[in-house]
Amino acid sequence: MVPDLSRITLLLAQGGAGARARILETLRQHEGASFEDLRSAQLRHLVQWFPAIARGIPAYRERLASVLRKGAALTWEDVLELPLLTRSELQERGEEFECREPPPAFRVVSRTSTSGSTGRPLMTPGSRASGDWASVLRLRFLSWQGFDPDATCAFITGPTPPGQADPPEGAVAGRWAEPLGRGLGLTLDLKADTHEQLTWIERKRPAYLVTYPSNLLALLKASEGRGERFSFLRAVALSSEPVSQELVELCRRSWGARCLATYSANEVGFLATQVPDEDGYLVQSENAIVEVLRDDGSPCEPGEVGRVVVTTLHDLLRPLVRYEVGDYAEVGPIPEQTGDRPRRGFPRLRRIVGRERTMIRLPDGRRIWPFFEFAPLIEMGALAQWQLVQRRDGSLLVRLVAKRTLSEDEEARIRGVVEEALPGLRPELSYVPSIERTARGKYLEVVSERDADVE
Structure with missing residues (x-):
């Protein structure tokens, strides 16, 4: 059966716990899809997606003109000839790629930014729908990894508004695993210093921790100095930065906890998640089309390292088409064409090499x-x-x-x-x-x- 990705967009527009539950069930049904089924589903979705975003965002009317004329005759060759959208272009013209009148669930509720010495921040708008989608994809990943949905999960993943999740107490963030379970979600502002974070973790004693690799390394080094070993922690889930094998081993040696990786970017959300019980990452094909390109723009073969280019599939607020994230990744093995192994059809990345701006x-x-x-x-x-x-x-x-x-x-x-x-x-x-x-x-x-x- 070829998945229907447009159903996910419609459910995100509805919002609410019931819609999230239906999206999770829809995603479960995709786990047996072949690579060709997933590719066909993406292309069929683009036939509707491109006209929809062009109607709401003038900047895309010109950018997508060549494919809009194709209609149902759209091919992958047509898609891959579209121009790349660079990070610098998005920095300079970001608002031009935003929909002025999106559906209610996709309206702006927050903005996050990256900043640097150029003084040109890259602003990323967030909506209720994008938050729901990120929660669903994270929950899918954690369920693949065997997380207990009734256990407590602690999040140290970003700055929060003043007074919302400050140390020493942090905040309760609801039930992190709904609708799968009733596990309590706890959050602490990432700007808490390392020793405040360690004290908070020791006091709250969560089964799981979600944070960034660089922050985990700081916590591991500091806990070693304090002589602490968090035996209550079963696993740590990591995002946003490359994860080294040494960090995985250090976490296991110091805390006895598994270290699990996801690949995401602030502008595009979850792109890939660690393969359960194996090395490498499974591309989240329902969220985005992920290309890995050589310098000449041709697609990389398995084992080659290239630039990551992303087309998002459900963000009606600021959709991105062939966006060059600024990361490099190594292409994994070709997906299995036959068999009944779960998730066999999802494309794979062998590793996330790094970001261009930290070379x-x-x-x-x-x-x-x-x-x-x-x-x-x-x-x-x-x-x-x-x-x-x-x-x-x-x-x-x-x-x-x-x-x-x-x-x-x-x-x-x-x-x-x-x-x-x-x-x-x-x-x-x-x-x-x-x-x-x-x-x-x-x-x-x-x-x-x-x-x-x-x-």
Whole structure:
């Protein structure tokens, strides 16, 4: 059976717990779909979707002119010839891609932003419908991973309005797993400092934690210093940033908890979730069309790394068509064409390599993502935090928050870890009292001052 994606849009427009339950049931029915069924469902949806967004958003009337003329004869070749929408273009013209009179469930209820040294924020509008859709996709992921819907789940995932989820108590965020269960959802403002977060987790004792990889690393390092092991935590779900295998192992070793990854971006929501009991990610085909492209614009083959390009399928407030997110990913194996394994038809990504704006330029001109073996740094027991910064002139600065004075040998070990990851660059060490979070409450281990936008 070919899924009907337009049904999801209609249910999101209705809103409410009943609509969310029906969407979840609809998604369950898709789990046995083949890759070809999912692709056919996406194309059939685009035949209706493109005219709908062009009617409400003038900027898309010109951008989609070539495919609007096709009607039901639309092909994938037509779609893949549409122009890319870049991050910088969305920054400069963001409001032009918003619908002025969306259905009530898609009206703006919030705006979040990324900001950076360019002074050009990227604003992302949120609606009740986008919040419902994110909740449904997160719940689907957690149910795939075997989360108990009646257990408590704690969320440390973003800044909240002043007084809403401040430490030391945070806030109760309703029943996180409805309609599947009655588990209590708890939330704490991400801007709470690391020790406040640890104290809150120890006091609330949730079964599950949802946060960012950089924040988890800070929590793991701080808990080690405090001698805490959260044996009550069964799993930690991570989003928004790449997840290293070392972080997964550190979480298991320090807390005894599983570490589960999702791939998402503020502008487009959930794009892929970790394959249950396997490596890699399953693309959420009902939410978005995800392309991985070579530099010449052609699609990558399995095993190749390329730019991630996304077309959202249900956001009537600010739909994005062939939007270049700024991330790079490696294409996974070709979906199985036959068999009865659950979710066999969903496209796969083997790994999320990193974001373009956190790449480091080497002296030979190459740009790479720095993958650090940070286990030796943790084993030293002397560092509370660290951050690597490439200045505009290309030089490298390593900011260190030290628990004690480091010896010359220890400083040499730090330089060795960095130089092994970034050959040809000589790091300068700088001791600082603390490393500030970004406006959205994240810790960044790598900052390129050549790349302006920081979440």
